[in-house]
Amino acid sequence: MSYIKVEDVSRHFVRADGTSFQALDHVNLEVRQGEFICLLGPSGCGKSTLLNILAGFEGTSEGDVYIDGQEVKKPSPKYVTIFQNYGLLPWRTVLKNVELGLEEQDVPRDEREKIARHYLEVVGLQDFADSHPAELSGGMQQRVAIARALAVDPEIIFMDEPFAALDALTRMKLQDEVSAICREQHKTIIFVTHDIDEAVVLADRIVVMTPNPGHIKTVIPVDLHGRRDRTSPDFWDIREKIFECFSLKPEDKTEYYI
Structure with missing residues (x-):
């Protein structure tokens, strides 16, 4: 049974000069509960637009989106979104940033502190509870944002290129951590993402999108038998399939972005 259902969704925008631009063209997609789905494609393919529609931040021009049988019309407290810029409040400590969503849910003070400290431990930042965001690296700030998202126990987490601004080693570490945490939390x-390797590391299925206008070209299942080893033959086989989708030749590329 589908948990998220995208039915024939198109999205048009009107530019300042009055001309129309089609960001999405008749997109159809079904997602099962507990799946990790990566929307992969180059800039302009509509992947962020589709994410915003799923999260309820934007409407459709045509078609409908359903989550758990309910049509998506606006954002819901059952879902959270993590962006590139972390969204942390600089005047609040790490602990108080993680507590933010719990405050909005009117969780009692003692209980929300207990929950927040638990999720700081989950992301390995229990020793930085009293620090402020400016005292943390970019990777640590993103881990705080992930802890804050998990603390409210959302049914769905939407992530819009959350690691794009990080250095390569930090990005790889966070990819592994997020993959493990989200699977443990179901x-x-x-x-x-626009990073092919990142999609293969994270996803259960990769939704390959192409632009002009944005549509789904294919959906590639990622069966790595529970292992996310970037050096394994299975990893490289899936990676090569994606390169073929975009008519790229891996041997000619030193960077694996699209």
């Missing part, structure tokens, strides 16, 4: 994840 969350449904929709993750936007």
Whole structure:
């Protein structure tokens, strides 16, 4: 049974000069509960637009989106979105940033502190509870944002290129951590990326999108038998399939972005 259902969704925008631009063209997609889905494609393919529609931040021009049988019309407290810029409040400590969503849910003070400290431990930042965001590296700040998202126990986490601004080694570490955490927590994840290796590391299925206008070209299942080893033959086989989708030749590329 589908948990998220995208039915024939198109999205048009009107430019300042009055001309129309089609960001999405008749997109159809079904997602099962607990799946980790990566929306992969180059800039302009509509992947962030699709994420915003799923999260309820934007409407459709045509078609409908359903989550757990309910049509998506606006954002829901059952879902959270993590962006590139972390969204942390600089005047609040790490602990208080993680507590933010719990405050909005009117969780009692003692209980929300207990929950927040638990999720700081999950992301390995229990020793930085009293620090402020400016005292943390970019990777650590993103881990705080992930802890804050997990603390409210959302049904779905939407992520819009959350690691794009990080250095390569930090990005790889966070990819592994997020993959492990989200699978342990059994969350449904929709993750936007333009990084092919990142998609293979994270996803249960990769939704390959192409532009002009944005549509789904194919959906590639990622069966790595529970292992996310970047050096394994299975990893490289899936990676090569994606390169073929975009008519790229891996041997000619030193960077694996699209």
